[in-house]
């Protein structure tokens with residue numbers, strides 16, 4: 001099995017648009033892609049124009065069939081997850097180790113399998129997880145300098161009641177993405 005290029009994962013999780021993926025596909029090594037994508041390879045390249053609905057089906061099939069060691073390839077950069085049996089704090093803790101805690105609801109986590117870093121908010125008021133993918137450099141800044149991204153700074157649900165003026169409005173840009181189905 002070949003390593004699966006990041007572009008394929010990004011396309012499957014809908015972060016790389018079809019047109020951009022097609023352009024990338026034209027330039028990428030054909031043999032690797034044929035073995036990873038199977039018949040989807042022809043489907044994407046042969047069509048005169050992009051058929052978004054057909055490709056969406058292809059993506060869903062790949063979500064189910066592509067081998068992966070952990071959930072990270074399917075989590076979008078700003079991933080929201082509901083809370084159910086597979087996403088209790090104990091279950092999340094099996095897959096991700098805590099690198100640094102900012103407060104009881106905000107942590108820097110690292111995937112135990114692939115090493116990817118995530119700045120994570122655990123909303124116990126409206127029940128949900130907010131996973132934000134962070135680079136190694138960003139993770140280092142958090143770890144060494146206590147320099148946290150401002151993603152959750154205004155979100156009341158993940159801070160103690162300290163009198164600061166925050167909002168119940170969830171942080172912008174987070175999506176349920178495809179990961180909800182595959183963790184089920």
Ligand SMILES: [Zn+2]
Nearest residue numbers: 070072111114
């Ligand atoms: Zn991972």
